[in-house]
Amino acid sequence: MQLGRVLFGALVAIGYFSSLSLAQIKIGVAEALTGNAAQYGVPIRKGFDLAVSEINGSGGINGQKIELVIEDEQGKKEEAINVFKKLIFQDKVLLLFGPTLSNSAQASDPVAQGAKVVVFGTSNTADGITSIGNFVFRNSVTEADIVPVTLKIAAQKTGLKKVAVLYGNDDIFTKSGYDNFKKALEALKIPVTTTETFAKGDVDFKPQLTKIKSSNPDAVVLSALIAEGAPAMVQSRQLGITLPFIGGNGMNSPKLFDLAKDNSDNLWVGSPWSIENPAAENKRFISAYQKAQNALPDQFAAQAYDAMYIVVQALKKVKLTGKLEVDRGALRDALPAAQITGATGAFKFRQATGKDGKPAGYDAVQTAIVMMTKGNQYVIQLNEATSRAGSTPRP
């Protein structure tokens, strides 16, 4: 009997020799590494690389090392679907990260949901991504959570009474940022003097800005990506508009200080991550990243780095059997309970509801850091995490 068990065990071990003795946990990465979205996808990949080299360097997970299978989805829907299928069915990954853009996630995440594989987005912020199903996770904080805090703090500190709004109306990200600003402005009862729009690829914002100037607001709310947002700020300063700007997540990038050098002051943005955040975990991440990449990290690298550690947390609690379907399911069941404190601060999941009203995937619960630009850098104005722990509670 005893012998039989041993023999059986040995047989199983031999049967899985090829996969188990190599002791690799395969994780797929589908990000935009070329094309326009590569400016986000490349730092994301570097964040994963850094986390994996740290984890494998310190012995892996229960003795097993992580192997990344990296594919380029080019920031395109069709390509994201192809790459997802390859990673899931051909490479047989345990879990996959990506894709870079919300647009692509809408198209490709249902593939992972259908195959019952966890898909983990680190940069998808549009509404509705996690309503696709219960295998869809993300640690990217949505603008719906960040924008109201940013606006409230900016209003408190600058004493603004009325604002003008400028946003890109032909891009899903900047448009949904505008919708969130609109909701938050209504909630705070801040009147809007004028709402102006621009289109992707526009280079001249002076007509809109001139109109904004003549409507006499106290601040300008700007929902734009850095490519249009930075020139808009420069041109507004050229027109003599010295008002504060309040930006969405798209404006939280150190690129601003290249593209709007010396015209970048007085922009308010909110994010769970700041390069200026002095928390120990963040400082450790920044110096490790700098050492590995010889460049400063951005929010996208930080979120990818943290995402890997969130998954590792869950993996430590899962007993891998070598049966792909079982392991994929077990990892999904373990993931919602994962909690870490990483470069982007304290993190845990919150279940989202699907289109049918039933529980679906998982969104991030994180605290916001509100920053203002000054002298070509971000200066922290409020860190929810530390202000809550502080002795004087805020209203």
Place this chain on the structure above:
Amino acid sequence: MHAQQLVNAISLGGVYALFALGFTLIFGVLNVVNLAHGAMFMLGAYTALQAVLFFKLPLAVAVLAAIVVTAGAGWLLDRFIFAPLRARQAPHLAPMIATIGLAISLNSTIQGLFGAENLRFPVHGLAAEGLRLGDVQITWLELQIILLAFLLMAVLLWWLMRTRMGTALRALAESRKAAALLGIDVEGLFRLTSVIASLLGGVAGVLIALYTNAVFPQMGQPMLHKGIAVVILGGMGDIRGALLGGFFLGCAEVFSVAYVGSTMRDAVAFGLLFAILLLRPQGLFGKAAQRRA
């Protein structure tokens, strides 16, 4: 506000006119819709940017570098694309399709070399500082763009109307066969036109990159769409038309933002364009069934 919007309109119009000059020249003489003009524009901007960032050259020298590189590109464009197609008497859509291919290759090459993200020139006094007249703000750069658009148009017109070479060029635009019979160096003139048009595109690229603070591989695309509209409005191939069309489009865009609303900008601007073309299908300066240089 009205005065400022007028200044905005004229400087935006100058930008469009500057872009359209080279575009219309190639059409007028070579009878080619050069869809690579946007890529030349981008090439000029990147050349100057690299000259400033990498070789640390002053801006004036960087502009010269951009002129040299885009002129060279223009020479190659005619030597390896337009000339072989002319020699084979390809239908007139063939060179247009070839220029689409060239534009894609140039964009991809630049993106491969320098990345997809936005770059900009280091800040300098020219673009940042300016004049203040009452409520109106105008930067030196905007003034230069407006003046340069007029100056280049004047020089081109003088060259076409008053010099022997210009006369030859106009004869060529009128009829290639007749020009060849008169002993005009047809091939040489074609090549020269391609060179001049391309370097005009390159100079426009540098100035507009300075004006808008944005250099990226696809920067020529939106400009190309507007450029085509400007050239059709002005009358295909007409130099004065390119300038006037540019200012018209600039004004239409700015004033639709100012008085109708920014969401309606393109609808109003292109609606007006459509209305004008209904009244004058040949464009403002075009003459029906006749080509001009």
